[in-house]
Amino acid sequence: MRTLIFGAGNLILTDEGFGxxxxxxxxxxxVFPPEVELYDGGTLGIMVTHKIEEADRVILVDTVExxxxxxxxxxxxxxxxxxxxxxxxxxxxQIGIQEMLFISEMRGACPDRISLLGVIPSSLDxxxxxxxxxxxxxxxxxxxxVDELRSLGHEVHARN
Amino acid sequence: xxxxxxxxxITRIEGHLRIDVEVNGGQVAKAWSSAQMWRGIxxxxxxxxxxxxxxxxxxxxxxxxxxxxISSIRSVENALNVEVPLNxxxxxxxxxAQHSVQDHIVHFYHLSxxxxxxxxxxxxxxxxxxxxxxxxxxxxxxxxEKEFKAVQDKLKAFVASGQLGIFASGYxxxxxxxxxxxxxxxxxxHYLKALxxxxxxxxxxxxxGGKNPHVQNLVVGGVATxxxxxxxxxxxxxxxxFLRTLMEETREFVQKVYYPDLVAxxxxxxxxxxxxxxxxxxxxxPEFAEDTRNTKFGLPGGTIYGxxxxxxxxxxxxxxxxxxxxxTEGVAHAWYEGSDSLHPWEGETKxxxxxxxxxxxxxxxxxxxxxxxxxxxxPPAQVMAAYATGHPKVKKLVDDAAAKLGIGPKELHSxxxxxxxxxxxxxxxxxxxxxxLDKLVANIGKGDSTYANHTEIPDGExxxxxxxxxxxxxxxxxxxxxxxxxxNYQAVVPSTWNASPRDENGVAGPYEACLVGNPVAxxxxxxxxxxxxxxxxxxxxxxxxxxxxxxxxxxxxxVL
Numbered sequence: 001m002r003t004l005i006f007g008a009g010n011l012i013l014t015d016e017g018f019g020x021x022x023x024x025x026x027x028x029x030x031v032f033p034p035e036v037e038l039y040d041g042g043t044l045g046i047m048v049t050h051k052i053e054e055a056d057r058v059i060l061v062d063t064v065e066x067x068x069x070x071x072x073x074x075x076x077x078x079x080x081x082x083x084x085x086x087x088x089x090x091x092x093x094q095i096g097i098q099e100m101l102f103i104s105e106m107r108g109a110c111p112d113r114i115s116l117l118g119v120i121p122s123s124l125d126x127x128x129x130x131x132x133x134x135x136x137x138x139x140x141x142x143x144x145x146v147d148e149l150r151s152l153g154h155e156v157h158a159r160n
Numbered sequence: 161x162x163x164x165x166x167x168x169x170i171t172r173i174e175g176h177l178r179i180d181v182e183v184n185g186g187q188v189a190k191a192w193s194s195a196q197m198w199r200g201i202x203x204x205x206x207x208x209x210x211x212x213x214x215x216x217x218x219x220x221x222x223x224x225x226x227x228x229x230i231s232s233i234r235s236v237e238n239a240l241n242v243e244v245p246l247n248x249x250x251x252x253x254x255x256x257a258q259h260s261v262q263d264h265i266v267h268f269y270h271l272s273x274x275x276x277x278x279x280x281x282x283x284x285x286x287x288x289x290x291x292x293x294x295x296x297x298x299x300x301x302x303x304x305e306k307e308f309k310a311v312q313d314k315l316k317a318f319v320a321s322g323q324l325g326i327f328a329s330g331y332x333x334x335x336x337x338x339x340x341x342x343x344x345x346x347x348x349x350h351y352l353k354a355l356x357x358x359x360x361x362x363x364x365x366x367x368x369g370g371k372n373p374h375v376q377n378l379v380v381g382g383v384a385t386x387x388x389x390x391x392x393x394x395x396x397x398x399x400x401x402f403l404r405t406l407m408e409e410t411r412e413f414v415q416k417v418y419y420p421d422l423v424a425x426x427x428x429x430x431x432x433x434x435x436x437x438x439x440x441x442x443x444x445x446p447e448f449a450e451d452t453r454n455t456k457f458g459l460p461g462g463t464i465y466g467x468x469x470x471x472x473x474x475x476x477x478x479x480x481x482x483x484x485x486x487x488t489e490g491v492a493h494a495w496y497e498g499s500d501s502l503h504p505w506e507g508e509t510k511x512x513x514x515x516x517x518x519x520x521x522x523x524x525x526x527x528x529x530x531x532x533x534x535x536x537x538x539p540p541a542q543v544m545a546a547y548a549t550g551h552p553k554v555k556k557l558v559d560d561a562a563a564k565l566g567i568g569p570k571e572l573h574s575x576x577x578x579x580x581x582x583x584x585x586x587x588x589x590x591x592x593x594x595x596x597l598d599k600l601v602a603n604i605g606k607g608d609s610t611y612a613n614h615t616e617i618p619d620g621e622x623x624x625x626x627x628x629x630x631x632x633x634x635x636x637x638x639x640x641x642x643x644x645x646x647x648n649y650q651a652v653v654p655s656t657w658n659a660s661p662r663d664e665n666g667v668a669g670p671y672e673a674c675l676v677g678n679p680v681a682x683x684x685x686x687x688x689x690x691x692x693x694x695x696x697x698x699x700x701x702x703x704x705x706x707x708x709x710x711x712x713x714x715x716x717x718x719v720l
Binding site for chain 1: 201203204216219220225262266270314315318352355356358359362371373374
């Protein structure tokens, strides 16, 4: 089973880059088996649909703008997205993750298992580092992903 | 009586662009283009090592990552007068061309087609008839009745379950939609298929760049793509063969699907070759460096004024002094301090937000001007420059399609003309990709395996500019280096040229000018405005894409 960890975001807008920081953090701190791919998807949306389609299981990491405090983590599953259980479109862009998955579904190529881990940002100002709140939150989210990968049967080891 | 319409945001992809139009008697009388997000990300480059600039700069935009990397690395090389080995130029050229192909395919199908294609109408199509129409356009093997029937069935199931998803924001049944159901079905089927081919282009960039998005293989003075035909760890014969296959398949899609679809759709919307000209001054920079000093190029650049190809003046090198001195950016109507027009090396980015003041400051976008004049940049500029110089490939594509559609080069100054020029450019880019691959192999075959000139950043002060003709048009990164660090950095991006607000003389930018005179049949469904603005592939380069499940309405059309 091929599992893709897809980090979305922009590295030069502080917390906006959370998904990518998360990928970097995982690479620096853990060793993954070949069937797990860590992917810095940047902000490409539809132009990287194929990465999603090539996997059997996808965990997306991104920021979410919703009521709550910076650092709070939310989790959505594929059906939340596909059945419009979220109140509105997921992205302020007209082609965001939700649309990407719809197109993929229409192509008959969308994996069944997709989860989205979203964290509330504290800052979206220009800057290449995470805010203190999200820096603190990073190992926790990475830990959630590692636990999930292990429960799926992937052998993930801490890097010494 | 005049009506005011605000569309916010108007883009289908990155960026937060707001367009306001005043409609009078069914036509746009005035328009305002407003970037709704602060674009001051250059500030984070100040104080950093110039060797790293490209790596940060490619995060300027969420979509065109490669183009900012190229422009940025060229700015440092220009500042330090560094030569770039031929192998590195060819490798960069292939990445540039493949990135363009990917960008144009996605623009046509996923970002603009839904302005012209009525998805719901495709449900009524006869798949057999659709297949015979598609087969009359080209001999592409994917156009069988079975394929079209399968897509239609899938579409029916989606509509039945109430999940129109991506298509839900379209203007179905709008009186300005004119394609027959079969052509709509063909377009929907190719919309879904197009993703497979943009993927191949993306893979090609990744093979050379090490990674896509965000290539990893640039260094000041060349590329870090080691070339050794015998070594499995480098760019070798096996990789080159794979690259060639990917690029040939994508080229076939462009030649046999994208381009014929574009011409077929345009033939039903010929009136759109009359609307949306706007600013008919054009600026393109030469692209595809073919020597080590950026003085010889595969595609020409130049300026055209007032839509008259007779005024064409070539720009032959990236060191062109008139080009370098001619660019300024004004802030008279933008949310920045002051009202002066500054050269990018002296450029400042000091935010001063007011609200939307239609006669005052109303956007985060500056006003780039060339010798004081607004310029339209993008595929039409490059295609017209190539046409003016008699570039055989471009001339043939323009003349052949013109004969088919009954238009002349003058009709390229229009909404449909912009879409058409993008299609021409995609064609040319797909061809150039393979040409530069051949040149790369031939050059390596001659025994040249150099791919970078090692460069140390010297002490002292240096200024440079990196020009690049990107998918959306002329891009330039301007750098000032002092004591081995970046002292100032400004990116003048294609969308800033095109989305420019009025300047200090009150002269409108291309988005604003191109809407004036356009028809608007239904003010609450301003499809015509979307068509014209989307023809530029608007993208205001900020790349914030925070997910917002909280419940506010995302796209608003407000009619006052």
